[in-house]
Amino acid sequence: MAAADKPAGRPRAWQRMLSGRRLDLLDPQPADIEISDIAHGLARVARWNGQTHGEHAFSVADHALLVEAIVTALDPGIEPRWQLAALLHDAPEYVIGDLISPFKAALGLDYKAFELRLLAAVHRRFGLPAELPPDVTRRIKVADTIAAYYEATRLAGFERREAEQFFGRPPSLPPALEAMLSTLVARSAASAQSAFHARFGALSVASTLQ
Secondary structure: OOHHHOOOOOOOOEEEOOOOOEEEOOOOOHHHOOHHHHHHHHOOOEHHHHOOOOOOOOEHHHHHHHHHHHHHHHOOOOOHHHHHHHHOOOOOHHHHOOOOHHHHHHHOHHHHHHHHHHHHHHHHHOOOOOOOOHHHHHHHHHHHHHHHHHHHHHOOOOOHHHHHHHHOOOOOOOHHHHHHHHOOOOOOHHHHHHHHHHHHHHHHHHHHOO
8 A cells, every 4th residue: 555545544553462452552541451461561571671680581570579579568567559559560561661761761751651641541450549649659669769779789780889879778678578689580481470460469359358
């Protein structure tokens, strides 16, 4: 078909998922979002652009599990729905990938708005408010930064001083969490996907029992 003969209108902006759903990236609808697609996608998106030690890339699924574990360890009384929000904090990356922070900054606010619109649809799909309470957002951000520090120093080749420059010095953490963070390893996509899906299931049940 010649260019002049192509149908008028907006270019295709949807992606077909393995579940069979088609997610419109410009107008994401909660009904088009499925946890199996999120788990599958996040387990195959590499953190740090894949520049990590080990046989496998450290996936966004494993990062999400790590952030949720940190949030829970720092606040053992946190409500399960906010634990779920922590687990899903990077869910948009199952379709848009994990852009490193410098590149996000270069793209500007339009990218952030796009990301937040997709995250809001994810939240609504799983019974969370489209916009989280500021205190919950803050706690997730703190955990995200702690996770980034340990990923940087344990997996991505950063020296401690360099990591502290970008992520700050992490606070004192519970011994069990400190031990887990100190021995980070990347695992296979299948293993990360299974762990993410299982944790989502447990938190979903706990959230409905509140």
